[in-house]
Amino acid sequence: MSFPGKGLLKGLAVTMRTMTKRSVTAHYPDALPELPPRSRGVIALIEENCTVCMLCARECPAWCIYIDSHKDTIPATTEGGRDKSRNVLDRFAIDFSICMYCSICVEVCPFDALHWSPEFEYAELDIRELTHEKERLREWMWTVPAPAALDEGAEPAKEITTAQKAAERQGRPTP
Ligand code: SF4
Numbered sequence: 001m002s003f004p005g006k007g008l009l010k011g012l013a014v015t016m017r018t019m020t021k022r023s024v025t026a027h028y029p030d031a032l033p034e035l036p037p038r039s040r041g042v043i044a045l046i047e048e049n050c051t052v053c054m055l056c057a058r059e060c061p062a063w064c065i066y067i068d069s070h071k072d073t074i075p076a077t078t079e080g081g082r083d084k085s086r087n088v089l090d091r092f093a094i095d096f097s098i099c100m101y102c103s104i105c106v107e108v109c110p111f112d113a114l115h116w117s118p119e120f121e122y123a124e125l126d127i128r129e130l131t132h133e134k135e136r137l138r139e140w141m142w143t144v145p146a147p148a149a150l151d152e153g154a155e156p157a158k159e160i161t162t163a164q165k166a167a168e169r170q171g172r173p174t175p
């Protein structure tokens, strides 16, 4: 049934209901949000794990990963052996002003060199500062949370069983 002022009364009822509820607005930065540990805040790099395979840079849809490298020659260790070559990382940078936080680079890295940190407070006044070079990306690693514990009943990680077998063979205490 409709009567004059019904809409107004309905509106007032909504106002009264919400006025008595507790506010859900968090007063950032005084109150920091409780983010899940695997939040996509910033990408961290373990430089030592990076083999310069370029997969991440090729797959990045925003083309915001910049990698420079050169080849080093490692002399043969045996007489008549062949010299080896290895890639040396000169530059690894991510431009967070165009990154869309899709996580493709982290997913495709075959060597676990890239990880997400939930840290998100790195706004800059100068957009150029949003390109984080490898030294800064390495520093973010300190803010990456430890991986979640394995599910109960899950198989132990391959690295652990391999280390245990090696220790048993050598008569050392198992890790
Ligand atoms: S998260 Fe996505 S857009 Fe950002 S650097 Fe990685 S692949 Fe590129």
Ligand code: SF4
Residues within 6 Å of the ligand: 049, 050, 051, 052, 053, 054, 055, 056, 057, 067, 108, 109, 110, 111, 112, 113, 114
């Ligand atoms: S995919 Fe991983 S190993 Fe390959 S260049 Fe990127 S960070 Fe380095």
